[in-house]
Amino acid sequence: MLKIKNIQTFYGNIQALKDVSIEISEGEIITLIGANGAGKSTTLMAVSGIVPPRSGEIFFMGEPITDMEPDKIVSLGICQVPEGRRIFPYLSVTENLDMGAFLRNDKAKIKKDMEYVFDLFPILADRRHQAGGTLSGGERQMLAISRALMARPRLLLLDEPSLGLAPLIVKKIFEIIGKINAENNTTIFLVEQNANLALKVATRGYVMENGRITLTDSSKNLLANEDVKKAYLGF
Amino acid sequence: MDYFLELFLGGLTRGSIYALIALGYTMVYGIIELINFAHGEIYMIGAFTALIVISVLTLMGMNTIAILVIAGVVAVIYSSAYGYTVEKIAYKPLRNAPRLSALISAIGMSLFLQNYVRLAQTPNFLSFPNLIPDFEFIKPYAHIIGSTEIVILITTAVVMVLLTILIKFTNTGKAMRATSQDKTMAMLVGINVNRIISITFVAGSATAAIGGVLIASHIGMINFYIGFMVGIKAFVAAVLGGIGSIPGAVLGGFILGWTESFATGYVSSDYEDVFAFLFLVLILIFRPAGILGRSGKHEI
Numbered sequence: 001m002l003k004i005k006n007i008q009t010f011y012g013n014i015q016a017l018k019d020v021s022i023e024i025s026e027g028e029i030i031t032l033i034g035a036n037g038a039g040k041s042t043t044l045m046a047v048s049g050i051v052p053p054r055s056g057e058i059f060f061m062g063e064p065i066t067d068m069e070p071d072k073i074v075s076l077g078i079c080q081v082p083e084g085r086r087i088f089p090y091l092s093v094t095e096n097l098d099m100g101a102f103l104r105n106d107k108a109k110i111k112k113d114m115e116y117v118f119d120l121f122p123i124l125a126d127r128r129h130q131a132g133g134t135l136s137g138g139e140r141q142m143l144a145i146s147r148a149l150m151a152r153p154r155l156l157l158l159d160e161p162s163l164g165l166a167p168l169i170v171k172k173i174f175e176i177i178g179k180i181n182a183e184n185n186t187t188i189f190l191v192e193q194n195a196n197l198a199l200k201v202a203t204r205g206y207v208m209e210n211g212r213i214t215l216t217d218s219s220k221n222l223l224a225n226e227d228v229k230k231a232y233l234g235f
Numbered sequence: 236m237d238y239f240l241e242l243f244l245g246g247l248t249r250g251s252i253y254a255l256i257a258l259g260y261t262m263v264y265g266i267i268e269l270i271n272f273a274h275g276e277i278y279m280i281g282a283f284t285a286l287i288v289i290s291v292l293t294l295m296g297m298n299t300i301a302i303l304v305i306a307g308v309v310a311v312i313y314s315s316a317y318g319y320t321v322e323k324i325a326y327k328p329l330r331n332a333p334r335l336s337a338l339i340s341a342i343g344m345s346l347f348l349q350n351y352v353r354l355a356q357t358p359n360f361l362s363f364p365n366l367i368p369d370f371e372f373i374k375p376y377a378h379i380i381g382s383t384e385i386v387i388l389i390t391t392a393v394v395m396v397l398l399t400i401l402i403k404f405t406n407t408g409k410a411m412r413a414t415s416q417d418k419t420m421a422m423l424v425g426i427n428v429n430r431i432i433s434i435t436f437v438a439g440s441a442t443a444a445i446g447g448v449l450i451a452s453h454i455g456m457i458n459f460y461i462g463f464m465v466g467i468k469a470f471v472a473a474v475l476g477g478i479g480s481i482p483g484a485v486l487g488g489f490i491l492g493w494t495e496s497f498a499t500g501y502v503s504s505d506y507e508d509v510f511a512f513l514f515l516v517l518i519l520i521f522r523p524a525g526i527l528g529r530s531g532k533h534e535i
Contacts, residue, residue, distance in 0.1 A: 050422060090412065099409060099413050
């Protein structure tokens with residue numbers, strides 16, 4: 001479904017991604033793990049068209065999207081929940097969700113999808129008229145995921161959904177991620193520092209170090225891999 | 236009491252014009268954090284366009300109200316086209332440059348447009364005919380308020396209501412607010428940010444053109460330089476109210492209008508600008524972000 005082929009990305013003269021290749025099939029959950037600053041977020045931003053790569057190619061459903069405008073990429077069904085949630089602080093919860101559905105015109109279905117996300121996260125329904133900036137960290141993460149779901153994505157890019165959240169909320173968010181994948185057959189590309197958690201929900205994983213993919217395998221093998229254990233799993 | 240009322244309504248009229256123009260400053264600032272110094276010139280171009288249309292149509296002997304409406308519409312279209320083009324030529328290429336570059340580009344655009352109109356039209360003052368008829372019902376109150384003032388007040392009220400509906404309730408309006416709060420995230424939900432910025436410039440230029448036609452009818456004179464002072468005043472109004480805030484721009488416009496009107500009426504017209512800017516200094520000392528402004532844009 002998504003094919004990233006040998007991309008190189010630069011910020012000024014600093015190379016952030018070195019020859020990165022990743023492939024995802026439809027319906028899969030895959031994860032990209034690695035330390036802070038390894039280039040994980042840059043990879044997602046390259047897919048979304050915010051930081052276009054200097055060389056290499058990205059294909060979605062066989063179509064090249066390497067130099068496409070970000071809004072065109074969203075219209076193909078690729079949605080990102082970026083690092084730090086980036087909720088619109090002065091828009092209400094409902095308005096934030098409306099923005100998620102910005103490219104859609106089917107009013108009745110949008111309303112139905114809003115009910116669906118309120119079902120997933122009932123707390124958001126209670127806060128629907130509140131400004132996004134007044135929500136707690138966990139609520140913001142829920143809203144950020146819901147906002148992406150409002151676009152009915154075929155591929156969901158999640159950047160560090162567990163960052164800064166209490167363990168109970170992290171558990172809940174990961175349950176929902178599994179549920180979204182199971183119920184809607186949404187393909188999920190998960191970027192995480194919490195490798196243990198990510199590898200448990202994903203089928204396959206990629207390990208990134210200093211802008212390079214150093215290892216890729218099934219989650220089971222990665223969880224058992226001695227190097228991965230030492231570097232990312234903490235034992 | 237009548238004198239007070241007259242000054243009050245005069246201030247309201249003046250203030251609503253400042254508010255119309257301040258809206259353009261504040262909307263553009265809200266979305267790309269640029270003080271669009273060429274905004275006053277867009278307003279001046281609106282007034283000139285209207286004058287040209289009025290002259291031609293008057294020669295053809297049309298009904299005055301029809302002339303006024305057509306002139307207004309043409310001015311709005313023409314100014315919008317200028318606003319759109321100025322953004323594309325002078326600001327868009329500098330979007331990722333340091334903010335000072337875009338500001339200098341804005342000042343350059345302002346000087347360019349002034350001199351372009353001076354050369355293409357005339358450096359002299361031209362008289363602008365007042366086509367607003369004297370309404371019968373206003374006669375008993377003529378010592379307090381005139382027909383032109385009534386038309387100005389009603390038009391600005393309608394424009395402000397329309398603009399509020401656009402920004403509060405339509406999808407485009409929500410996208411404008413989203414873009415002003417977080418541009419990257421706006422792109423990530425599929426908003427075409429360039430288009431939203433263009434729409435903002437067009438909306439701001441259209442309101443400025445309406446302001447230009449109204450104020451030219453009121454004062455009865457225009458030249459290539461009228462955009463400068465009004466532009467500065469409207470900018471002051473936007474800053475008073477809190478730049479980036481739309482209700483703030485309207486409130487700032489009214490406060491400025493009343494300050495000038497009362498200063499002129501009770502002190503002397505020589506002091507109107509002094510009081511206007513004195514007020515700005517005071518507000519900025521006690522509320523640096525303006526009356527309704529938010530300090531620290533992205534933190535809550």
